[in-house]
Amino acid sequence: MIRFVDVSLAYPNGTVALRNIDLAIEKGEFVFLVGPSGMGKSSLLKLVYREERPSRGQVLVAGRDVSRLSRKQVPALRRSVGVIFQDFRLLPQRTVSENVGFALDVIGCPKREKHRRVPRALDLVGLSHKADAYPDELSGGEQQRVSIARALVNNPPILLADEPTGNLDPETSWTIMQLLAKINVKGTTVVVATHDRDVVDRMSRRVVTLDQGSIKDDRERGAYDA
């Protein structure tokens, strides 16, 4: 599903974020990218949804080298990759259902289809009863669930999560991880960049450890310090 072939990434200021990454993530996998801050986890995710281009190597998503996509082809890629962030990135002046529906509005989804999909996405994340609430009326965990619903409402085969529990307490973090696991069971490939040790250890999934921009370790059913 996702392959990195000898990928390196250096930013214009000279910082080398990734070095010679070779990594394959299969369809339907659940993978943790772990490591301290600044070790390249977010950069690796950014390459998948083409926020960044590698300085060297290939990033293949569903067999296609996304680093070679033209500016016009990027939106099509992004419709097949859902992304969630630590800071949720919700629109404060829109309600929960409007935030989720916004992702469909901007890709020209017909109204009838939108009215069918939004409640389904909210049901999946357990927020049907908060559809008319505004983000500032929700807890952190609920806001993250709205952002997951927004990322999934377009049924992307890949979900990327960049520190999804960074702003949440341990109990809420565990709930969010359970939700991501449930989404993964339905067939979505999930990649989570995190430094939340407890969550990684409890989930017991594949763990890829990054250190100084390189892959230090890659284990099935691993743990944070394995």
Add this chain to the structure above:
Amino acid sequence: MSLRSIEFHFVEAMTNIRRNGLMSISAVTNSAACLFVLGAFMVGWWNLARMHQRVASETRVLVFMRRGVPVEEAEATAQSLTERLPGVIRSYKIVTPEESLSRVCQSLGIQPDEGLRKRNPLPASIEIELVRPQEYAMVVTAASDSQRVDEVKAGQKVLENLMALKRLGIAVGAALVFLLGAAALLTISNTIRLTIYARRREIDIMQLVGATQSFIRAPFTLEGMFHGVAGAAVGGAILIASYVNLRLWVTSDQSLLPFLEGLLSVGTVSDLALCWGVLMVAGAAFGAVGSWLSVTRYLHA
């Protein structure tokens, strides 16, 4: 673009305008000022062009034959000129010495007596009307070649001055259109930049979930067009009101009337509607281009 998308863009643009009310008013006011000056120049230039057209259409080349040259030879000269300069001469008229004399006497308010008729000092002449008045020089040169011709006159001085004025008008106009257009465009562009800054989170999310760049640009472009069109509507209305009042003042003052009325020949309802329409189109274009530039700059940053 689907109806659904058009509805979305329209609602987004209107919401933006409402949310950023003060910025929108500022953009509309500035565009109105720029488009007012642009429109004032346009009306001035249009008046000048009309005057030039009128003077040009009244400009004739007068060919005076030598004294004693018979009317038949004047006719032959005119025929020869028409054949030598195909497509230049629209028509000609032979003026006999008798006709010239009666015109002169009429203009002096006297009656020609029999003696004056017999000793008529005036020669036969040819009045030539041109297809394009600016080509008078060709006719003057060709006619002067003839041995039978004494003198050739054209209203060239007035025409040349008007043409020079028109050329100057075009140069100044082009510079003004550029400067004032750029001012309107930059004003709208800056307003849209502020709107973009206020909505950058929304734009980032749009990009993240796969909105195309043209989709992201559309509501901002609509907003910029609205600023431009509203500015043109206001600026155009003030311009037309001022111009109509100026014309009324001119026509009410009898001493100024003959001179100024000719200068302000643009004035029918259709003239003014056309002027307003041109300003609206210009406003929409400046608004669209200005906002398009701002969004593109943000998206490519």
